[in-house]
Amino acid sequence: QITLKESGPTLVKPTQTLTLTCTFSGFSLTTSGEGVGWIRQPPGEALEWLALIYWDDDKRYSPSLKSRLTITKDTSKNQVVLTMTNMDPVDTATYFCAHRRCSGNSCRGNWFDPWGQGTLVTVSS
Amino acid sequence: DIVMTQSPDSLAVSLGERATINCKSSQSVLYSSNNKNYLAWYQQKPGQPPKLLIYWASTRESGVPDRFSGSGSGTDFTLTISSLQAEDVAVYYCQHYYTSPYTFGQGTKLEIK
Numbered sequence: 678q679i680t681l682k683e684s685g686p687t688l689v690k691p692t693q694t695l696t697l698t699c700t701f702s703g704f705s706l707t708t709s710g711e712g713v714g715w716i717r718q719p720p721g722e723a724l725e726w727l728a729l730i731y732w733d734d735d736k737r738y739s740p741s742l743k744s745r746l747t748i749t750k751d752t753s754k755n756q757v758v759l760t761m762t763n764m765d766p767v768d769t770a771t772y773f774c775a776h777r778r779c780s781g782n783s784c785r786g787n788w789f790d791p792w793g794q795g796t797l798v799t800v801s802s
Numbered sequence: 803d804i805v806m807t808q809s810p811d812s813l814a815v816s817l818g819e820r821a822t823i824n825c826k827s828s829q830s831v832l833y834s835s836n837n838k839n840y841l842a843w844y845q846q847k848p849g850q851p852p853k854l855l856i857y858w859a860s861t862r863e864s865g866v867p868d869r870f871s872g873s874g875s876g877t878d879f880t881l882t883i884s885s886l887q888a889e890d891v892a893v894y895y896c897q898h899y900y901t902s903p904y905t906f907g908q909g910t911k912l913e914i915k
Contacts, residue, residue, distance in 0.1 A: 714904075724844075724852065724895055724906040737902040740803065773851055780858075781836075787899035788842040790863065792851035 679703035681713070681774050681793035688799050689764050695798060699757040699774030706732050706752050710784035712777030713757040715748065717770040718795070725770075729777060729787065730757055764800045771795040804828050804898050808907035814915040821883040823910045825896035830876045833900065840900040843872055843881045846909075847892045855894075856881065888914065 685697035697715070704711050714729040728748040729737045738746050747760045757774060775789035805828040815821040831840045839859035844852035854863045856872040859879055869884045883890055891914060896907040 716906075723908045724846075724897075726897070726904045726906060729902070729904070737904075739903045775851075778854075778857070785833075785836065785838070786840065786857065787902075787904055788854060788857045788897065789844075789852075790854035792853075795851055 679776050679791055681776060681791065683772060683774050683793045683796040685772075685796055685798065687797060688801065690802050691765055691800060693764050695759075695761045695764050695768070697759045697761075697772055697774075697796065697798075699759070699793060701755050701757070701774075701776070704776065705755070706730075706750050706757070708732055710779055712779075712787070713750070714775050714777055714787075714789055715757075715759045715772065716775060716789070716792075717768075717772045719767075719770040722770075727772075728759060731777070766800045769798065769800045771797045803903055804831065804900060804905055806896055806898055806905050806907040808894075808896060808910045810910060811908070812911040812913065814913045815883075815886045816915045817888065818885050819915075821886050821890070821912055823881045823894050823912070825874075825879040825881070825907050827877045827879075827898055827900075831898045831900040832876050839875050839879070840898055841872075841874075841879055842897045842899065843870075844895045844897065845890075845892045846895065852895060883912075886912075886914070 681701040712731040715727040773795040775792040779786040841859040843856040846852040860872040893909045
């Protein structure tokens with residue numbers, strides 16, 4: 678059974694850097710095809726994909742946020758860390774991490790299942 | 803970036819009736835080499851994370867009731883709930899995974915009439 682859980686600060690000040698950790702179990706990011714993504718959701722709004730890291734350390738970022746985002750993995754701890762610099766009140770959202778899934782011998786596809794419960798981050802002075 | 807547009811934004815359907823949600827991508831998400839549509843559907847209930855319903859546009863995830871079905875190809879896709887149950891009240895999202903960034907639609911809120 679795959680599970681993921683997000684952790685990090687619930688409140689950050691504008692201009693600060695946010696660091697979120699996704700701790701997972703049930704798979705390893707040393708296994709070919711595996712990946713973990715980050716998605717956020719402002720209160721009452723839609724989902725926004727942020728970043729994805731693969732088992733081979735390949736990384737993908739949302740172009741609109743790429744300059745502010747860094748995604749890394751620690752395979753020994755089964756963790757993925759997302760940092761977002763220069764936080765602003767508009768970045769207030771629930772941040773989810775999710776397991777990347779694919780299918781076939783070539784492991785094609787990048788849908789997400791399951792998801793963590795999410796962590797609400799508020800940006801306010 | 804591929805933009806995903808869902809319609810309608812909200813929908814009220816009577817119990818036992820059919821619910822249909824549409825999703826349109828700004829460019830085709832059909833990958834010619836494997837003839838697969840790179841599209842997924844999720845269900846999100848209040849206070850919960852999204853739950854995967856369908857991938858490859860029409861493959862139902864294990865454990866998802868068969869009243870949920872996905873169809874479409876290229877740029878136009880549909881999620882259909884054949885007989886609405888009370889537990890289906892939720893917001894539904896489509897997401898493409900054709901190429902990064904893997905964008906979501908704006909969501910469709912489904913309620914009981």
